[in-house]
Amino acid sequence: MHSQNLINIISDQLPNLNKSESKVARVILADPDSATRSSIAALAKAAEVSEPSVNRFCKRFNAAGFPDFKLKLAKALVSGVRFVNRNVDPDDEVSSYTPKIFDGTINNLAMVRDKISHSRVNQVVDKLIQAKRIYFFGVGASGSVARDAENKFFRFNLPVSFHDDVLMQRMLASTGSTGDVFFFISHTGRTKEVVEIAEIARASGSTVIGLTAPDSPLAQVSSVTLDVEVPENTDEYMPMTSRIVHLVILDVLATGVTLRRGPDFLPHLEKIKNSLKPTRYPRSN
């Protein structure tokens, strides 16, 4: 299991800190990387507190002292998480907003990586393995995720399709039967139309899988759900990253299915890969 990242711990604890400690926390979270390179005096000055306050802050987070804290912070940064609550500012340059967006995405991925239920993943892989037929449903931005899922899963020699048209989805859901898997992808899990279609699919006796927000209406009507908790983007400039998390989870599921199929299945995948060769210019190097 992954240990919770120091930066996340700090931002979680932010409300529980007293005045000067939270000042320190904010300065560190604003630019953790530069924090690892600065002295206790510099950090104290930046946070407008005294040096011992910085020291006390470090000890609160189970560090021996300031140098030890910096070390732990540096390690936390490597695992991919930087600029946690650095929002894009209206006057940001390319060189600022580019890493911020990457880091925001990376941060969300790391969070879901540590939170996702492995037993749920296993359950979903089970359902997908047993499926006679798989439908990936999504609308709007999730439609692209569903399309990508189709592209991954057709390799398993199963009847797979994706649909981003709600009328089509509704008709297919109503004709479902035992052994069919309807895989719903939705960021909010609150789109009425989608929830209704999931209910129809469920009523038809099919398996309904929801890749969506926990406790959402869609989650409630699903047979199995994969919970994805990604912070709502309050910031106007910050993109929605749930799509990307969804894609990675579908990668995980596809890998799970491949592994279950065993090594005998690899030649089939190889064949598909090779089929594309004649469409490409050969590599010179």
Add this chain to the structure above:
Amino acid sequence: MHSQNLINIISDQLPNLNKSESKVARVILADPDSATRSSIAALAKAAEVSEPSVNRFCKRFNAAGFPDFKLKLAKALVSGVRFVNRNVDPDDEVSSYTPKIFDGTINNLAMVRDKISHSRVNQVVDKLIQAKRIYFFGVGASGSVARDAENKFFRFNLPVSFHDDVLMQRMLASTGSTGDVFFFISHTGRTKEVVEIAEIARASGSTVIGLTAPDSPLAQVSSVTLDVEVPENTDEYMPMTSRIVHLVILDVLATGVTLRRGPDFLPHLEKIKNSLKPTRYPRSN
């Protein structure tokens, strides 16, 4: 390899070091983790050299001084455990392959984040801002990325469309004119059909943007390229992550365009957001 691990660098350089420096190196390599926690005096004593020798050793490896060196060493230790052994094994359990896939994706994002050319991003944002019309083209897995791009960019009040059908793409490319932007998304940049279409678009006087592998045939026919170098997946079980990197880059571009449009444009985005409200179940909390 571009980001060689500090520990490997030290052991590579071991024969080139002089007497006292190699003493220091051996002590550090024997237990790098404890080295990150010890003072310069303790390390000097353990290596039986003077403190300045340790300091000189650090500077030789491009550190500002001893503390900076310890920081870099600590980072190297973390990246070693997390990112090195990231291939999925045939006998991996859910609890193993799930974090591996997330980490693999995160690793690639971090690599591209550090490598991407900000001036290129700026150039592409320029072109998109000036565009009279934007076409996002992709086939196969990149088709989903193109579809997602359409979903992001239509918000800018521009004629935008995506196409995953090569015949459609070919026809549209031939009818292009100055002011049109054809945005090609391709992992390899070597699909003959796609390169041909890009050539047609280019010949029509339109701007061709390539989000693809550097130095690929597609990159060569593009007006501007955004290079994405993601390692080829030699491992059968590891998913292709370039799609995800492409999506994040499109997020970056969309943010760039939003920022250029300025704050007057925010109400428009808000309006689009609000338009979806009636389709959703309201949140209870």
Add this chain to the structure above:
DNA sequence: CTTTATTTGTAGTAAACTTACGTAAATTAT
């Protein structure tokens, strides 16, 4: 309003790190 607890800062001290300089070792040339 006083007392008590908590938070925060000041000042002093110890430790850690770096720099300058001088000596020793090694290399090269004579």
Add this chain to the structure above:
DNA sequence: ATAATTTACGTAAGTTTACTACAAATAAAG
């Protein structure tokens, strides 16, 4: 081989950094 020159290394001093003890200030409780 030995002098000259370069390179390596350590001593000592200076500077920065971090920690501790204590006191002032603030907040909470009686």
